[in-house]
Amino acid sequence: MTAIGKGIDTAGYVFERSGDFARAKARLAVSACPDCRGSGLARNTVQEFGRKYDVVTPCACTRHGRRADLFNDTRLPAVHAQASFDGYRPSNAEQARALQVAKDFSLRWPQPRGYVLAGPVGTGKTHLVSATLKHLTLELGVACEYVEVSLLYAQIRRGFQDGRSGGEIIQPLSRVEVLAIDELGKGRGTPFELDTLDELIARRYNSGKVTLFATNYSLKPPEERSQRGYLDTAAALEAGKESKLLSDRVGDRIYSRLCEMCEFVELPASTPDARRARAVSAQPPAMRRA
Numbered sequence: 001m002t003a004i005g006k007g008i009d010t011a012g013y014v015f016e017r018s019g020d021f022a023r024a025k026a027r028l029a030v031s032a033c034p035d036c037r038g039s040g041l042a043r044n045t046v047q048e049f050g051r052k053y054d055v056v057t058p059c060a061c062t063r064h065g066r067r068a069d070l071f072n073d074t075r076l077p078a079v080h081a082q083a084s085f086d087g088y089r090p091s092n093a094e095q096a097r098a099l100q101v102a103k104d105f106s107l108r109w110p111q112p113r114g115y116v117l118a119g120p121v122g123t124g125k126t127h128l129v130s131a132t133l134k135h136l137t138l139e140l141g142v143a144c145e146y147v148e149v150s151l152l153y154a155q156i157r158r159g160f161q162d163g164r165s166g167g168e169i170i171q172p173l174s175r176v177e178v179l180a181i182d183e184l185g186k187g188r189g190t191p192f193e194l195d196t197l198d199e200l201i202a203r204r205y206n207s208g209k210v211t212l213f214a215t216n217y218s219l220k221p222p223e224e225r226s227q228r229g230y231l232d233t234a235a236a237l238e239a240g241k242e243s244k245l246l247s248d249r250v251g252d253r254i255y256s257r258l259c260e261m262c263e264f265v266e267l268p269a270s271t272p273d274a275r276r277a278r279a280v281s282a283q284p285p286a287m288r289r290a
């Protein structure tokens, strides 16, 4: 495993890259804990009905290990292991609001609704979602999962070849306490993809589970569509492929549920792409365009 960035965060975890995913481990191993001397157990005396009992409980040092496991089960992309709210620099009012919404959601957990971050590429949507999941798992011990939609579709297709049903793969995602669905609206918009997404979101909606989303598509409501009248299913699928509206990409059923499940934040098209800005600043001054 290769350590990423500075490696250790303030809460005492070391972040590492394990293939495509970010991994955390407790900075202080249980074996090095001065309190339990590596046993992982704490002995306490409790008094009940006038009698004293010796009870054995997990030592506080084991909590970091359990929470690191929760973080690792989230399967965040390796590049976002260092994502934090403090490391997010808003360049406009909408990015400042995106930061506030993500931070409020995390610090005020449990929350009845999640959020959708929409905006152009490289504007920190996955960064904020990652910082949220990191906070929930490592600070609060909440079970979370991150999934990128096109990878989910590919995983289900592979599952079909192994004789597994789509429902089997979707089931754990529909039950996890907080799910983040990234790249919402991406894909070919085939009936298989839309049915998969519809099933996942409908299951989470029906069970009142909180879901976070990030997308490159506009959150404008369906009323903003150009007047084109009734479209049959094939024509609607075709129109969705070209559209920049999320409601066209995912359909009215899913969009309607998102409105109830989430707070919407949309970043303007002018929001700078931080990846490009970083690449430019890494170039020698003479090579930068004026």
Ligand SMILES: Nc1ncnc2c1ncn2[C@@H]1O[C@H](COP(=O)(O)OP(=O)(O)OP(=O)(O)O)[C@@H](O)[C@H]1O
Pocket: 083, 087, 088, 089, 090, 091, 095, 119, 120, 121, 122, 123, 124, 125, 126, 127, 128, 214, 215, 216, 274, 275
């Ligand atoms: N406002 C910001 N402050 C600090 N870092 C940022 C900011 N915006 C983006 N970044 C960094 O830029 C890189 C790209 O950000 P990220 O992957 O979150 O963008 P995105 O909006 O999800 O893009 P895409 O739509 O392509 O998925 C990451 O390394 C992220 O940490």
Ligand SMILES: [Mg+2]
Pocket: 125, 126, 127, 182, 214
């Ligand atoms: Mg992203």
